[in-house]
Each structure stands twice: as C-alpha cells, then as structure tokens.
Amino acid sequence: MPRSTVCLSFDFDALSVWLAYDRVTPAMLNRGEYGARVGVPRLLRFLEEHELGATFFVPGHTVESFPEETASILEAGHEVAHHSYAHIDPSLQTPEEERADMERAWSVLERIGITPLGFRAPSADLSESTLSLVEELGFLYDSSLMTDDYRPFHPRIGDKVERGVPLERGRESRVWELPLCFELDDWVHFQFNFDPYRKGGATPSDVLEIWQAEFDWMDANVDGGILTVTMHPQVIGRGHRVAMLETFVEHCLEAGARFERMGNVAQALS
Ligand SMILES: [Zn+2]
Secondary structure (H helix, E strand, O other): OOOOEEEEEEEOOOOHHHHOOOOOOHHHHHHHHHHHHHHHHHHHHHHHHOOOOOEEEEOHHHHHHOHHHHHHHHHOOOEEEEOOOOOOOHHHOOHHHHHHHHHHHHHHHHHOOOOOOEEOOHHHOOOOOHHHHHHHHOOOEEOOOOOOOOOOEOOEEOOEEEOOEEEEOOEEOOOEEOOOOHHHEHHHHHOOEOOOOEOOOOOHHHHHHHHHHHHHHHHHHOOOOEEEEEEOHHHHOOHHHHHHHHHHHHHHHHOOOEEOOHHHHHHHHO
8 A cells, every 4th residue: 555645834924924814913923923933943943853845835925024034944955835925815806916916926936946836825715716827827736725635636627606506517727736624734723813813722632633643544544645734833833832743743654654745746646
C-alpha cells in the first residue's frame, strides 16, 4: 500500500487577515505581527530541526510588509504560494476587484523571484470567478475546497445550482485541488477574538486527538492518501501549540508518512 503523505501548510497572513475585517484596532494588528515576529522564526527552526519541507501561503501585503521574514522562508527552502494581495474574501469582491487583487499579488511574488504553483483563497471561500481565474493565471493547484478529504481532484467550473432544481454539473478544471478542512485548521480551534467573535482557546490535546485520528484513519484506509494541515504562524506559533505540532509530526513519522511541499505533490500528479 503506497505511503501516506502529510502536507504542512502555513498561511502567513500577518496583518492582512485583520485588515480584512470591518473594524480593526491597533491591538488586532499587533496580534497579526506576532506571526512575523515570533511565529515564522520559531516554525522555521522547528521545520529545520525535523528536516521537513512546508508550504507557506503568503499574501502580497505580507510579502511587502515583512520582506525579511518572507525571504527567510525561501532561504530555508520552503514553498511560497499565492494567498491574494489583501486577504479579502473573494465572495465579497466584484470580478474586477478580485482579478486586480490576484494579479497584484502575482506580480509581488514575481518580484521576489517566485512563480507560484499554488493558490489558497483567503478565508477558504470562493466567488463564481475564482476557479476560472486560478486556471487562467496558470496555477497548478488550488487548496481552498472541502469536496474531498484525502484525494486530490479537479474541481468543477460553471456548476448551475438553484434551490429546488437539481445540480447541473459544469466542466472539470485543469487545476488540481488539494483539499483542506476546518477540522485540520488551527485558527478555527485556537484563535479567540472579541469582534467578530471567535471562541478559540481549544486545549491542544483535544486538537491533537482530531488531527491524529484523521491521519490514522487515512493511513489505514486510503492508498497513498494526502492530508493537508492548515496553520497560521500567529496561531500555531505559541509554545504550547508548537509542542502539539511536534507530537503530531512525530506520530505521523512513526507511522511511516512522508512530508511534502504541496507544489511537489501537485507536480507529481501532473
Ligand atoms: Zn489566510
């Protein structure tokens, strides 16, 4: 049975995720900066110690605001992928705004020598136009959807769906989808916030139980399954959570899993 693969992905949102909220305060922005100041260096040390390659989805706003931290990710040999410019949920943008934001982020990445292979939508949400744009811009993969769990697939473009009318399927896109899920997303479990309210504050052992059980089930039941874990340096970077990530990584390694950058996974599929 082919080995299981785990993809560690980090959305290095820094300030951008907070700026996308309706009401932002200086204290919220400082929480975002923690990701650059503490999270990224700590995670890079962790990845180096364990000799793991990872994928960092970095908004253009972060690349330009934290150029040294972004450079350190590249110098450590990790993949940097596209995560919009301003971290606005695409479903809240007009098609013109979405295209302009995507193209701006693409040129910011090109300026630091990156031709991104992958895209992840801010807030893991899409507009009607997102997948067409992702295909048109030439991305190899997207990682924003939850249609499947452990198997890459080609998401459809142009579905017709209405209340009371059966689904009419669109065409399959050329893009590979490397699916994610909120159960395997640190933000959902851990990130407390006043407004918009997020409960957060989970105990790491509870989250570890979910993550390990997802891996174990996949490893036992799916040939060559791929598990994508979504994390944020400003969330997973806290000491007690890095300790949890270390336990999770060791658990998967003991079971014989390999850790891969998402771009490598998508290239191997193509
Ligand atoms: Zn993000």
